[in-house]
Amino acid sequence: MKKKLLVSALLFAMGASVLTGCGGGEKQEEPEEIVYLEESEIDSLFTNPEEYAGKYVKLSGQLLDAPETDGETTAIQAWHDVENYTQNFIAHTDAADGIQNQDYVWVDGKIDGTFSGENTFGGSVECPLIVDATVTKGSYMEIVVPTIAEISPAVSQDQNGIVVTVDKVEYAEDETRVYVTINNGTDYNFSCGTYSAKLLIDGKQMDQDTMSQTLYNSPELSELSYEVMAGTSSSGTLIFPAIEQGVAFQFILPDAYSDNYDLMFTNYMIDVPAQ
Incomplete structure (x- = not known):
C-alpha cells in the first residue's frame, strides 16, 4: 500500500x-x-x-x-x-x-x-x-475455519503398553480436527501410520484432508509424529473433511509396530461415541 x-x-x-469551525453557534447534533x-x-x-x-x-x-x-x-x-x-x-x-x-x-x-x-x-x-x-x-482457525462445536471424548486403546487417545474433536464447517496423543510406555521405539489414519462412519471410510491448509497456517497446532521414542509421548492434530456433529465414528490408526518385534499389534480402532 x-x-x-x-x-x-x-x-x-x-x-x-x-465544518466544525463554522458551526460554533449551532445546536449540538444528536x-x-x-x-x-x-x-x-x-x-x-x-x-x-x-x-x-x-x-x-x-x-x-x-x-x-x-x-x-x-x-x-x-x-x-x-x-x-x-x-x-x-x-x-x-x-x-x-x-x-x-x-x-x-x-x-x-x-x-x-x-x-x-x-x-x-x-x-x-x-x-x-x-x-x-x-x-x-x-x-x-488466527487462521478463528477466521477461516472457526470451530462450530467441540467434544473431549478422551477415549483410548492400549496395546502392549502403548496407549493411543482421542483427546478432542473440533467440528468446523469445512473440516474436522481430531486431536490425538500417543503415549509410549515401553522401553522400545514405536512407529505407526500417522498419515494413513482414517475415520470410519456408518461403514464408510474417510481419509485425511490432504488439501487442508490448517496445519500449515496454525503454528499453535502440532503434527502427530509417526515415530514415538521409548518412554515419551506425541500429541498432534489430524485434519479430516467435515463430518456431522453428534454422529458416532471410529478412529483408526494403522501400521503399528515396535522395535521389539516380539510385541504384536493390530490397527488401533477407537470408538468415539456420539455426544
Missing part, C-alpha cells in the same frame, strides 16, 4: 474540521444511530459500497500488505474472502499495534463508501473503505 491509501481519510478529517449490516448484505457491500455508506460492519480478513501509518491513522488492506483472495477492503484505525502483514484480523467500523487509489504495485484499487475501525488480531 502507498500513502495514497490514507489520502481520503486525511481529506475527510480536514473537511470535518472546517448521536448517530449505529446500524450494522446483516450477514446477508456482506457480499453486496463489495459490489456497491456507496449503498451502505454510513452503516457499520464487522468483517474478518487477512492483511495482504504491511499496515501503513501516517500520524495517528493506520491503514490496512485485507482480503475478506481469504481462501479465494477476493473481496479486499481498506480500513483506517488509530490502534493497530502488533498488526503485521498477512495477519488474520477482525475489523469493526463505519462504512465510508468506496476507496479509489493505488496499491503497492501501482495498480488501481476500488473497494469498501471502513473508517473509525477497531482492528483485532485473530
